[in-house]
Amino acid sequence: MSFQGLLLGLVCFLCIGAFHPIVVYAEYYFSKKIAWLFFLIGLSACIASLFLPSLFLSGSLAIFGISCFWSIHELYEQEKRVEKGWFPKNPKRK
Numbered sequence: 001m002s003f004q005g006l007l008l009g010l011v012c013f014l015c016i017g018a019f020h021p022i023v024v025y026a027e028y029y030f031s032k033k034i035a036w037l038f039f040l041i042g043l044s045a046c047i048a049s050l051f052l053p054s055l056f057l058s059g060s061l062a063i064f065g066i067s068c069f070w071s072i073h074e075l076y077e078q079e080k081r082v083e084k085g086w087f088p089k090n091p092k093r094k
Helices: 004-049 055-084
Strands: none
Touching: 004 055
16 A cells, blocks of 8 residues: 555645745735745756655655745735735835
């Protein structure tokens, strides 16, 4: 019996759960200008996943990298949510 698929599903679930508050925090304090950081981290993680010998570790790192890429999209969506009043706007930022 192999639990790797189930564990990869758990890794995916945890990445999605962790990135939601990270995106909200990043948009609140840094705006969507921080998207380049998500891109660099995601690209690094995806490239590194190509060189790992373990399928589980490679898949986990790839899931993390793709989650970083998806967070770029979510930063722009979060900006729209803030404009609609669904999330608080940072009063210190113009």
